[in-house]
Amino acid sequence: MNYTRRSFVKTAGIGSAALASWPYLSANPEAPSAQVLNPYNLVPVSLIIDDSTCLVNMAYYGIPQFAEVFPDQYKQDWRKLPREIPDSFVREFGEWCIENGVKGKYSIVPYPACTGWVSRFIPGWTERELKNSLDLVRKVILPNWDIHPEMVSHTRVIDITTGQPYPYATQEYMENWEWSQKKSADELAAYQAFALKILKEAGLPCEGLTTPGGYGGQNQNNLALSTLEAVREVYGAEIPHYFRDLYTEKEKSVAPQVLHASGLDGNDPECVVSILGCTGDWFGGWDGLVPGDANKFITGDLVSGRMVEVIESGEPAIMVCHWPGIYFNGEKTGFNILKEIKKRLDQKYDNLIWMKLSEIARYWAAKELTSISTDRNSIMINAPFSTPGFTIKLNSSFRNMGIRRAGEERPLVRLKDEKSFKGGTFYSDRNGTIICFDLDKGMNEVVMN
Structure with missing residues (x-):
């Protein structure tokens, strides 16, 4: 029998949570059921840095x-x-x-x-x-970080027909507040594409964007659609993603x-992925004036803190800070x-994997949109998107x-424990089997005996 979550995700709007532990249950009692796990059977962790740019202290x-x-x-x-x-600090x-x-x-x-303009010149600094x-x-x-625009200026709204800030110092013309809340998806996409093109002109790659302050907070469906449109238009990214919201509850x-x-x-x-943060800025504040506290993330005795809560839930633990x-x-x-x-974190855990947001977005798109069918001796996996480290539990x-x-079979290497998965490996005991492989776009068949 074929099992898919496509019909759910295809119609899902804002607020539909990823079904991280949803199992593919087989109607055939002799066939195994399959559950998609985290990449490499590890918990993703990451850090979102907002308000960074070249040279300028925002x-x-x-x-x-x-x-x-x-x-x-x-x-x-x-x-x-x-x-x-x-x-010198960027380098450090x-x-x-x-x-x-x-x-x-x-x-x-x-x-x-x-x-x-970071693509041309910034007065006060030389070319x-x-x-x-x-x-x-x-x-x-770039080796460890996705690059995002945080809209155009992060302050005044820019007239994209002239490249000049609107002359009105009001909420309605600040990126952080009202301007974006009633705009159509096309209007938001045009504005976001303007920002993305500046980074492209500067020679920087990009697969997503970050919203400044309250940008799009009351217009989230159009924000998601506009991100999908703008990032694909400017960069041709296969799986656009964005960061807007965080939850500490x-x-x-x-x-x-x-x-x-x-x-x-x-x-x-096509799809677009909304990446969610799990902490407040408990590092140093957005203005660099409020000292933070590591204990809010994980206490010195390693027992509690927001990162501990999220990691032990198995969901991606993504911290948020400002440059x-x-x-x-x-x-x-x-x-x-x-x-x-x-x-x-290193003292407490041996099951974490640091990932870029684009890597998390790709894995979750594959996790949520791949269809899986099982029988006694094989699993047919049809994936709209590829991803490394795709991990399934049987x-x-x-x-x-x-x-x-494509008719060619390659054996998976059997492991002695569950803590060293890489692409092309599996572990099996009397409780079941975990397999890890690099998922190709299209049809993948797992054979077993």
Whole structure:
């Protein structure tokens, strides 16, 4: 019998949670049932970095623009902040992340707080300094991080016909607030494509975007559709994704949401994935003025904290921070908190995998949209999207397993334990079998005996 969640996901709107543990139950009592697990049977972890860009400290330039609209809410003494977050810190941070395997998403705001264009020039810095900054991003950030625009300026809305900010200091013309809430999907897509094209002109790859502040919060269906349209149009990304929401409540699922799937049986399937954060910014605040606390993520005794809650639920544990708070005006408070979190996670867990948001989005799209049918000796898996480390649990034990594609069969290597899965391996005991392989787009057959 054939089992698929396509019909569910194809019609699902915002708020439909990913069905992470939904099993494919066979109607044949002699056939095994199959359940898709996390990649490599590990729990994904990641870090979302907002308000980052080249050179510009978004807090220094953003606070006075926010204060012009909300003078009673933004009273920070922004003049005491550094105007720049130096590339020496970008290098230090990026190299540490490469060495320690930390991955996630790193924003590059295209027109940061209306100071200048990252693809051309930013007044206050030389052309050479901007070029060097972009080169550094390619060298030490791209290996472990997805690049996102955080819309165009993260402050004033830009007239995309002129490239100039609208002259109105009101909520209706700030990206963080009202402008996006009643726009059509096409209008949002045009604006987001404008942002994406700046990053493309700067020579940066991109498969998704981040919303600044409340952007699209009351217009989420159109936000999802517009992300799908804009990212595919500008970059041709197969599986666009975006970050807008986070939940810190224990009872709320933070599994990625696979939305607006279509064309799954054709050559050009589509979907968009909403990535959810699971923490607040408990590193250093969006302005770099509020010291955070590693204990909110994981306590020193390794017993509790938000990351512990989410990891032990099996859902992706994705932290959220802001670049000014990681730098913390040169004190590096947020960065040091990240180092402590990483140390504690390593002490407590041996079942984590750090992933970019695009990698999580790809896996969840495959997990939610792949159809599986089982019989006694084989499993037919029809996948609209490929993904590495696709992992399935069967409720039966087997001595030998293999993958057959295009008439060619390759055996899977049997493991002695459940903690070292890689593509092309399996583990089986009296409780069942776990198989891990790189899923190809199209038909994949698992054979067993």
